[in-house]
Amino acid sequence: MNHLPVSHALAGLAACVLLSAFFSGTETALMSLNRYRLRHRVKNGEAAARLTERLLARPDRLIALILLGNTLVNVTAGSIVTLVTLETWGEEWLAVANGVLTVVLLLFAEVGPKTFGALHPELLALPSAFVYRPLLFITYPLIWLINWFANGMLKLIGAPATARAQHSLSADELRTVVAEAGALIPLRHQEMLVSILDLERITVDDIMVPRNEIAGIDLNDDWDEIETALREAQHTRMPVYEGDLDHIVGVLHMKRVVREMVRGELDRKALVALASRQEPVYVPEGTTLNQQLVAFQGQRRRHAYVVDEYGDVQGLVTLEDILEEIVGEFTTQPSILHKDVHAEADGRLVIAGSATVRSLNRALKWSLPTDGPKTLNGLILEYLETIPETGTSLRLHGLLIEILQIADNTVKTVRVLPAPGLPGVPGAEEATPE
Numbered sequence: 001m002n003h004l005p006v007s008h009a010l011a012g013l014a015a016c017v018l019l020s021a022f023f024s025g026t027e028t029a030l031m032s033l034n035r036y037r038l039r040h041r042v043k044n045g046e047a048a049a050r051l052t053e054r055l056l057a058r059p060d061r062l063i064a065l066i067l068l069g070n071t072l073v074n075v076t077a078g079s080i081v082t083l084v085t086l087e088t089w090g091e092e093w094l095a096v097a098n099g100v101l102t103v104v105l106l107l108f109a110e111v112g113p114k115t116f117g118a119l120h121p122e123l124l125a126l127p128s129a130f131v132y133r134p135l136l137f138i139t140y141p142l143i144w145l146i147n148w149f150a151n152g153m154l155k156l157i158g159a160p161a162t163a164r165a166q167h168s169l170s171a172d173e174l175r176t177v178v179a180e181a182g183a184l185i186p187l188r189h190q191e192m193l194v195s196i197l198d199l200e201r202i203t204v205d206d207i208m209v210p211r212n213e214i215a216g217i218d219l220n221d222d223w224d225e226i227e228t229a230l231r232e233a234q235h236t237r238m239p240v241y242e243g244d245l246d247h248i249v250g251v252l253h254m255k256r257v258v259r260e261m262v263r264g265e266l267d268r269k270a271l272v273a274l275a276s277r278q279e280p281v282y283v284p285e286g287t288t289l290n291q292q293l294v295a296f297q298g299q300r301r302r303h304a305y306v307v308d309e310y311g312d313v314q315g316l317v318t319l320e321d322i323l324e325e326i327v328g329e330f331t332t333q334p335s336i337l338h339k340d341v342h343a344e345a346d347g348r349l350v351i352a353g354s355a356t357v358r359s360l361n362r363a364l365k366w367s368l369p370t371d372g373p374k375t376l377n378g379l380i381l382e383y384l385e386t387i388p389e390t391g392t393s394l395r396l397h398g399l400l401i402e403i404l405q406i407a408d409n410t411v412k413t414v415r416v417l418p419a420p421g422l423p424g425v426p427g428a429e430e431a432t433p434e
Helices: 006-032 035-043 047-057 059-088 091-119 121-138 140-156 171-179 187-198 223-231 254-263 268-276 289-299 319-327 357-364 376-384
Strands: 237-241 248-253 282-284 303-307 313-318 341-343 349-352 393-396 399-407 410-417
Touching: 006 047, 006 059, 006 091, 006 121, 035 047, 047 059, 047 121, 059 091, 059 121, 059 140, 091 121, 121 140, 171 187, 187 319, 223 254, 223 268, 237 268, 248 254, 248 268, 254 268, 289 303, 289 319, 313 319, 341 357, 357 376, 376 393, 376 410
Parallel strands: 282 303
Antiparallel strands: 237 248, 303 313, 341 349, 349 410, 393 399, 399 410
């Protein structure tokens, strides 16, 4: 080493360690980048982000370049240490020198830089793109040759050499991303985003108004009864049918009815003519809410009748019902948790049996099962396996329930004591499944 001073050799060794640290740290940083955050920065016009995205579009080339550079500098470092050791201390110190070099490379060129790159990927990855892009251009023939051999070996073991990394997220993965957003997204907005994702799993059966709860006009009733029903109507649209809901003539818009009533020209024939202006929309059971929302938008309608496989009407689903799944209950009184729930002074809740299980879970933070009956009435009847009498009490999934009203073989209203740990009603029937 007479031709090369030791100081110069050590300076070259230090440069090799720094270059090795650069390759190791930037490799980890580039592979740890959040692709969606990177894409956002690209849309904002950041040159470094755009260049980085181009590099990551072909990770095989980028990895080959990084490993080629890292291998060259590590081999160079080893050669320098070997020459310096042989010239200065002799062959017997060669193993010690290489051991020291291994520890130095491990700590300062591998573990430290890779850890920093994993913790601060954008800080290292984006600036490094300005280095790797020209290096890739200069070494492209060699990189292409390396990839050709590497891809050939991948084909031999049956791996798709031309496959691209997939960064699309499934609905469940998106839910996890939203849940982990923390303070970046307000809790209310997180709930709404998750509700939107849930639209593909919830069907119209889960939120529809049951058939027996649909208010309508039966043309077979006396005209006096029909007029009374029209005057007392609480909905802007009502179905007009003959005999039952399976024979709907049309959907009546109450605004038109009021005009005819004011003119004194409303009779049975005029009522049928008004209802016939708008035909009912039918939707099969099992239709997901996202499908129905798109259908409402395309048809410019706000409600549809859910039918079973035999064409019989099972319930009514409205645009408002779907929107409530996203944004929550619509009410002008903030103190009201749900339209079917009324709180008593002692903290007990009086609930309509027709209330859907999903809406109760959402409004009251309960955990009633949603994979069976869709309403509270159905849930009670399923567990009891009989139609209860008024005054019957039971425990259902930790809730103490008292039957207040039975009508038409259904549970109309119940009183619920949801608070855990409170004493139950003596003789209450246990309905919680084993």
